[in-house]
Amino acid sequence: MAGCDTNGNHDKKCKSRLMITVIGNLKGGAGKSTVAFNIGVWLAMAGRTVVAYDLDPQKTLHDVASIRAEEGYKPQFPVYLSDIQLTGKLLSHSGDVLIDVGSANIDGMKKAITVCHRIVIPVPPSQADIWSTQRFIRIIEQAKGDDMLELLAFINRADTHHAVRESDEAAAALATLPGIRLLNSRLRQRTAFRRSFSEGLAVYELEPSSKAANEILALTAELY
Numbered sequence: 576m577a578g579c580d581t582n583g584n585h586d587k588k589c590k591s592r593l594m595i596t597v598i599g600n601l602k603g604g605a606g607k608s609t610v611a612f613n614i615g616v617w618l619a620m621a622g623r624t625v626v627a628y629d630l631d632p633q634k635t636l637h638d639v640a641s642i643r644a645e646e647g648y649k650p651q652f653p654v655y656l657s658d659i660q661l662t663g664k665l666l667s668h669s670g671d672v673l674i675d676v677g678s679a680n681i682d683g684m685k686k687a688i689t690v691c692h693r694i695v696i697p698v699p700p701s702q703a704d705i706w707s708t709q710r711f712i713r714i715i716e717q718a719k720g721d722d723m724l725e726l727l728a729f730i731n732r733a734d735t736h737h738a739v740r741e742s743d744e745a746a747a748a749l750a751t752l753p754g755i756r757l758l759n760s761r762l763r764q765r766t767a768f769r770r771s772f773s774e775g776l777a778v779y780e781l782e783p784s785s786k787a788a789n790e791i792l793a794l795t796a797e798l799y
């Protein structure tokens with residue numbers, strides 16, 4: 576396609592431009608793999624070229640993609656495990672690359688940070704998660720140096736009970752962290768996310784008109 580190359584030097588209309596998105600933070604259970612999977616299926620459904628790298632030794636994203644493949648659900652997208660040749664391999668892709676990283680593989684995480692265009696950070700609404708996000712930002716700053724990088728945070732697992740203010744407080748605290756852009760979308764704690772994930776389905780495939788589906792679709796629209 577004219578005007579494109581795989582280094583991200585491209586005009587904005589170019590569909591096959593390379594966009595590397597890391598979905599990361601330090602704590603397990605924040606929803607990295609769930610979000611990466613739901614976004615990956617959405618991109619594939621939209622007919623975009625999408626590949627993912629699962630750099631977390633828990634390999635959850637790889638597992639859910641394997642279940643999807645075993646069940647024969649379409650569309651599928653490849654999930655690679657190795658981060659050894661990450662840099663070289665990444666630049667050979669075009670389209671959308673998703674990288675799922677966690678603190679159990681700090682080297683892989685740093686490598687992903689140095690090559691990505693942006694980092695999407697799911698944050699559960701607790702003080703401990705805000706602290707750990709602060710620490711994650713420091714790791715990003717150290718790995719990335721002065722380079723510009725978009726840091727997009729959102730609240731995941733927000734309480735569904737409206738009287739609980741914890742999510743609003745956590746969102747306000749997140750918004751004050753250096754370099755962070757707080758996304759408007761919020762995912763609430765909903766069993767539909769777990770149910771769909773365990774079956775190898777995106778939540779909007781299993782329960783298309785659910786609140787969970789609306790929430791993840793709003794998040795995806797904000798990101799793409």
Ligand SMILES: Nc1ncnc2c1ncn2[C@@H]1O[C@H](COP(=O)(O)OP(=O)(O)O)[C@@H](O)[C@H]1O
Pocket residue numbers: 602603604605606607608609610635731732733762763764765766767768769770772
């Ligand atoms: N918003 C949510 N509501 C309910 N369950 C969720 C939500 N986000 C994630 N989960 C569930 O929590 C567990 C951990 O999520 P996961 O995506 O594996 O986290 P991480 O990759 O950050 O360790 C999974 O069972 C997942 O389905």
Ligand SMILES: [Mg+2]
Pocket residue numbers: 607608609631633635636675677
């Ligand atoms: Mg995970």
